[in-house]
Amino acid sequence: MPNQPSDFTLNILGCGSAVPTSFHNPSCQVVERRGSLMMIDCGEGAQVMMRRMKLKFNRLRHIFISHLHGDHVFGLPGLLSTLALNDTGGKLTVHIFERGADVLSRLIRVFCHELPYTLEWNILEPHGGQTLVESGGMRVTTFPLYHREPCVGFRFDEAPKPRHLLRDMLDFYNVPVARRQALREGADFVTPEGLVIPNSRLTTAPDHSASYAYCSDTMADDRVADSVAGVDLLYHESTYGDELSRDAIARGHSTARGAATVAARAGAGTLLLGHYSKRYRDVDSLVAEAQEVFPRVIASTEGQVIDIATGTVLTVLR
Amino acid sequence: MPNQPSDFTLNILGCGSAVPTSFHNPSCQVVERRGSLMMIDCGEGAQVMMRRMKLKFNRLRHIFISHLHGDHVFGLPGLLSTLALNDTGGKLTVHIFERGADVLSRLIRVFCHELPYTLEWNILEPHGGQTLVESGGMRVTTFPLYHREPCVGFRFDEAPKPRHLLRDMLDFYNVPVARRQALREGADFVTPEGLVIPNSRLTTAPDHSASYAYCSDTMADDRVADSVAGVDLLYHESTYGDELSRDAIARGHSTARGAATVAARAGAGTLLLGHYSKRYRDVDSLVAEAQEVFPRVIASTEGQVIDIATGTVLTVLR
Numbered sequence: 001m002p003n004q005p006s007d008f009t010l011n012i013l014g015c016g017s018a019v020p021t022s023f024h025n026p027s028c029q030v031v032e033r034r035g036s037l038m039m040i041d042c043g044e045g046a047q048v049m050m051r052r053m054k055l056k057f058n059r060l061r062h063i064f065i066s067h068l069h070g071d072h073v074f075g076l077p078g079l080l081s082t083l084a085l086n087d088t089g090g091k092l093t094v095h096i097f098e099r100g101a102d103v104l105s106r107l108i109r110v111f112c113h114e115l116p117y118t119l120e121w122n123i124l125e126p127h128g129g130q131t132l133v134e135s136g137g138m139r140v141t142t143f144p145l146y147h148r149e150p151c152v153g154f155r156f157d158e159a160p161k162p163r164h165l166l167r168d169m170l171d172f173y174n175v176p177v178a179r180r181q182a183l184r185e186g187a188d189f190v191t192p193e194g195l196v197i198p199n200s201r202l203t204t205a206p207d208h209s210a211s212y213a214y215c216s217d218t219m220a221d222d223r224v225a226d227s228v229a230g231v232d233l234l235y236h237e238s239t240y241g242d243e244l245s246r247d248a249i250a251r252g253h254s255t256a257r258g259a260a261t262v263a264a265r266a267g268a269g270t271l272l273l274g275h276y277s278k279r280y281r282d283v284d285s286l287v288a289e290a291q292e293v294f295p296r297v298i299a300s301t302e303g304q305v306i307d308i309a310t311g312t313v314l315t316v317l318r
Numbered sequence: 319m320p321n322q323p324s325d326f327t328l329n330i331l332g333c334g335s336a337v338p339t340s341f342h343n344p345s346c347q348v349v350e351r352r353g354s355l356m357m358i359d360c361g362e363g364a365q366v367m368m369r370r371m372k373l374k375f376n377r378l379r380h381i382f383i384s385h386l387h388g389d390h391v392f393g394l395p396g397l398l399s400t401l402a403l404n405d406t407g408g409k410l411t412v413h414i415f416e417r418g419a420d421v422l423s424r425l426i427r428v429f430c431h432e433l434p435y436t437l438e439w440n441i442l443e444p445h446g447g448q449t450l451v452e453s454g455g456m457r458v459t460t461f462p463l464y465h466r467e468p469c470v471g472f473r474f475d476e477a478p479k480p481r482h483l484l485r486d487m488l489d490f491y492n493v494p495v496a497r498r499q500a501l502r503e504g505a506d507f508v509t510p511e512g513l514v515i516p517n518s519r520l521t522t523a524p525d526h527s528a529s530y531a532y533c534s535d536t537m538a539d540d541r542v543a544d545s546v547a548g549v550d551l552l553y554h555e556s557t558y559g560d561e562l563s564r565d566a567i568a569r570g571h572s573t574a575r576g577a578a579t580v581a582a583r584a585g586a587g588t589l590l591l592g593h594y595s596k597r598y599r600d601v602d603s604l605v606a607e608a609q610e611v612f613p614r615v616i617a618s619t620e621g622q623v624i625d626i627a628t629g630t631v632l633t634v635l636r
Contacts, residue, residue: 026396044363045362045363047362048338048340069429070395070396070429070430074396074429077395081388099428103428111391111392112388
């Protein structure tokens with residue numbers, strides 16, 4: 001049974017590559033789950049796109065920065081300053097490599113004399129394998145990517161959800177209220193007479209626990225596919241088309257076809273393309289090349305809101 | 319006689335204040351003179367606006383940063399990185415207070431491994447009185463502003479231009495070609511017989527040497543008016559309207575009326591308003607309040623190109 005569409009969504013704030021253009025912002029996404037926001041990469045212009053997409057600044061709790069290239073980072077000074085002016089309070093954690101934390105925290109000290117919120121810098125390891133968040137039914141972990149310089153991907157997994165109780169069966173077996181939580185978690189029920197009623201008789205399967213993985217920037221690599229195995233929605237950079245596959249390798253990037261190969265090997269539900277080279281004003285050819293390898297492909301666009309469980313585009317800001 | 323309209327122009331890339339909104343970018347302007355570009359302040363989004371306004375990156379020679387508030391600075395990392403990717407070559411000088419140069423040069427070292435151009439950091443003094451540029455018939459100087467923290471304004475003055483030769487009079491007096499440059503610079507002509515022909519008989523007045531001054535952020539202050547005396551075009555911040563004049567003083571800003579008072583005392587040609595608080599989506603009331611004190615008022619808007627000598631809006635990007 002799918003989630004409520006608005007329960008766990010991905011917002012696209014920027015999907016261009018190194019150079020912002022008049023038609024794409026540099027990389028930035030926001031994962032929204034039950035009203036709490038987590039940002040992935042923070043290219044220049046991120047704060048304006050948050051405002052345009054009506055994503056509330058005071059709900060932002062984590063920012064994950066995949067690597068230290070400007071097109072993934074340079075929206076951060078402005079965003080952190082605006083949060084300071086907005087009197088948001090609460091705590092915000094920026095997850096970033098050490099050299100980035102060092103130089104950006106210096107910058108913030110010079111430009112923001114007072115921070116009304118707690119700003120924490122959590123240092124990322126380039127080899128992945130970290131659990132960055134584990135709370136509220138959500139786990140965020142890192143895995144290595146294969147770029148010109150250290151880069152990690154982020155994987156968002158909803159925790160297993162409770163099974164659904166079958167009210168009429170509970171009544172039939174006289175299950176006391178105090179036992180119901182155990183049944184939601186999969187336990188069998190034992191009657192006062194010692195009869196074991198299997199959980200499957202009393203409950204139905206839980207809602208699907210959805211998952212999302214973010215891979216930018218990276219070459220297409222089987223190891224990436226293994227790290228993102230089984231996700232419902234996979235964002236994988238597709239900087240180039242087939243005609244520039246040599247450039248992709250030389251620059252540590254992927255073609256759209258390469259991204260689709262990773263999605264196919266990973267058994268992903270839907271593949272989301274992005275990080276387009278500025279030469280692709282129209283990305284239809286990238287989608288077509290990816291679809292020769294993997295059927296469910298979406299081209300990310302600024303302003304999209306995508307349901308993670310189903311890989312459905314819910315809305316697009318115009 | 320006015321300049322050619324396109325000879326010395328001001329481009330408005332951003333005219334909002336502390337927080338970028340969906341309708342204004344933070345502060346950024348570009349002075350264009352004979353194809354060479356000088357940027358004043360560099361709020362987030364400056365590089366995208368340069369591209370939208372078709373201002374060529376490789377013509378940018380100077381960036382002047384008035385003070386260390388993020389809305390005047392945070393476009394700089396992205397712009398300097400994009401210049402690095404564009405293989406522009408040449409030399410670019412960033413004029414900025416020392417703490418800004420320190421932290422931004424560190425940032426650039428982390429994010430830009432190679433710079434194909436020479437990047438120079440020139441340290442501004444908070445009390446003004448520096449000559450930053452003096453070449454190509456243009457002088458750029460600083461003067462103090464009065465804000466919550468150190469802030470300087472920038473004044474752009476065209477050097478005196480050559481007088482126009484009256485060909486028929488030169489022929490009449492048989493002025494040799496070798497003497498003509500001296501006449502353009504105002505010298506009299508002495509005939510072989512020792513007769514002194516006054517310059518005014520041989521030439522007409524030179525083209526007007528235009529001037530522009532940039533004042534942001536500052537309280538309205540007579541000392542500012544004295545620093546910008548006689549400029550053709552005066553940009554003076556107008557963060558608030560009359561109803562918030564107390565906030566203006568408390569926060570080291572100016573009302574539109576205050577800006578007009580400065581323009582009137584300075585004897586400026588045209589007043590350009592900007593740095594609007596985000597509460598003013600429509601700035602007609604600010605223009606009206608300013609015009610009660612000073613007649614020639616323009617409200618700056620992103621995408622405007624303004625002729626500095628005449629204070630005329632030449633084009634507006636839509």
